[in-house]
Structure formats: structure tokens, C-alpha cells
Amino acid sequence: MGREEFVFLLMGLKWTVALSAVAFVCGSIAGLVVALARTCGIAAVERIMAAYIAVFQGTPLLMQLFVVYYGLALVGIKMDAWAAVSLGLTLHASAYLGEIWRGAIEAVPKGQTEAAKALSLGYVSRMKDVLLPQALRISLPATIGFLVQLIKGTSLASIVGFTELTRAGNIISNQIFQPLTVFSVVGALYFLMCCPLTIYGAHLERRFAATSRS
Template structure:
């Protein structure tokens, strides 16, 4: 494997990072809305978001990408592979992050909410200034853990023709006939991307465990 092939793998790595960031950012925005509705105390919103979460957590990510890319094309909405996988990962991430953050919101001691109500804070101020800052801190280890899983999950985007790191590795492997070498390099690149995040998540988890004693 020469320099040109390695640079092609780095291009695939770039798209893996971009897809992960887009999916995580979009999923974070939608996931926050899901978490707030899931913990709103309004029965129709809670049931609707519970069904949404169950749908995306109960079906394979690969199937979700297929539905977005091929299913929408069947009804006349043909999407570019990049747009399709970005939508697919955003929806997938929103369900998981929504559930993670819903649990974190409910993990904030109830006395905090009661104290905020006693101070006559309305719902938006109560969430923004009291509940969410604590919930975000509680959710950080699980959120980072999910980001690691999302990065590795981007390899499934290759199935709809999107050239991220895994597909780039497959293309180089077919050209060089050195699959062990090529995918060894691909594995190292994934490891270098995910390992620091895993260490950081474990570090945060230890710090929170010490603080809770």
C-alpha cells in the first residue's frame, strides 16, 4: 500500500469524522427535544416519544439507513448518499441521546425542581438554569460512550455507497489485494479516533463516582 492509497484512507477518515459530527450534532438537537417531551409529564408526548425511541432502538441501524436511502426513493424522494446517511444517523442518534438525557433529567434530585418552583421560576428558566446543567453533567459519560459507538457505526454507511473509512478500505483492498494490511490500517485509524474518547468517558465516570461518595 503506497502513499496515494493511504491518503485515500485518510479522506475516508475525514468523511467518517464529518458524518459522526453531523449525526451527533443533529441527534443532540433532536434528542434534547425528545428528552424534554419524554419527561414533560404530558401523557400524549411521553407515549409518542416512547414509541419513537422504541422504534429506533428496536431496529438495526443498517435497516434504518436502507429505509431512508432506498425507501424514500421508492416514493419519489431520491436523496444523495451523504444526505441520506446524515438523516439516518441523526434520527438514530436522537433516539439514543433522547433516552440517555431523559434518564439524566430524571436523575436530578426532585428537590431541585421543587426549589426552583418555590422561587417561581417558569418551565424554561427551571430547565435552562437548574435542571439541564446538572443533567448534562450526569449524562456526560454515557453520551461520550454513545459517540464512540456512533463513530464505529458509520461503517454501515458503506452499504448505501457512501465512501467513509470502511468503504475506502474496501476500495483500496480490492486495488492492492492486501486486505490484511489495509484493514489493519483501517482498524488502527478507528482505534486512534475512538480510544481517546473512551478514556475520557471513563475518566469522567470515575470523577463522578468519587464526587458522589
């Protein structure tokens, strides 16, 4: 495998990073809405959001990408591969992050909510100034862990023709017939992306656990 092949892999890596970033940022925004809806106290809204989460957690990511890419086209909504996989991964991320953050919000001691209500803080102020900052801290290790899974999940975008790192590796492998070499490099690039995040998440988990014991 020569320089040109490695540069092509780096181009695929660029799109993997871009896809992960878009899905994580947009999924975080949507996930916050899901988490707030899951904890709003309105039974109907909570049940709808619970069903939304169940659908995305109970079905394979590959199937979700197929439904977005091919299913929307059947009803007249045509999207290119980039838009389709971005939307599919965003919806997937919103469900998982929404559930992670819902658990973090509910993990904040009830006394915090009661104290905020005693100070006559409204719902928005109570969430923004009291509950969400604490919930964010609690959820950071799990959120980083999900980000690692999301980065690896972008490899499924190759199924619908989007050229990210895995598909770039497959293209090169078919050209030079050195699959072991090519996918060893691809695996190393995924490892270099994911390992620092995994270590940082584990560090935060140990740090927060030590803080809670003190």
C-alpha cells in the same frame, strides 16, 4: 500499500469524522427535544416519544439506513448518499441521546425541581437554569460512550455507497489484494479516533462517582 492508498484512506477518514460530527450535533439537538418531550408530563406526548425511541432502539442501524436511503426514494424523496446517511444517523442518534438525557433529567434530585417551583421559576427557566446543567453533567460519560458507538456505526454507510473510511478500505483492498494490511490500517485509524474518547469517558465516570461519594 503505498502513499497514494494511505492518502485515500485519510480522505475516507475525513468523511467519517464529518459524518460523525453532523450526526452527533444534529442528533444532540433533536435528542434534547426528545428528552424534553419524554419528561414534559403530558402522557400522550410521552407515549409518542417512547414509541419513537423504541423503534430506533429495537431495529438495526443498517435497516434504518436502508429505509432512509431506499424507502424515501420510493415515495419520491430522492437523496444522495451523504444526505441519506446523515439523516439516518441523526435520527438514530436522537433516539439514543434522547433516552440518555431523559434518564439524566430524571436522575436530578426531585428537591431541585421543587425548589425551582418554590422560587416561581417557569418551565423554560427551570429547565435551562436548574435541571439541564445538572443533567448534562450526569449524562456526559454515557453521551461520550454513545459518540464512540456512533463513530463506529458510520462504517455501515458504506452499504449505501457512501465512501467513508470502511468503504475506502474496501476499495483499496480490491485494488491491491492486501485485505489484512489495509484493514489493519483502517482498524488502527478507528482505534485512534475512539480510544481517547473511551478513556476520557471512563475518567469522567470515575470523577463524577468520586464527587457523589464525597
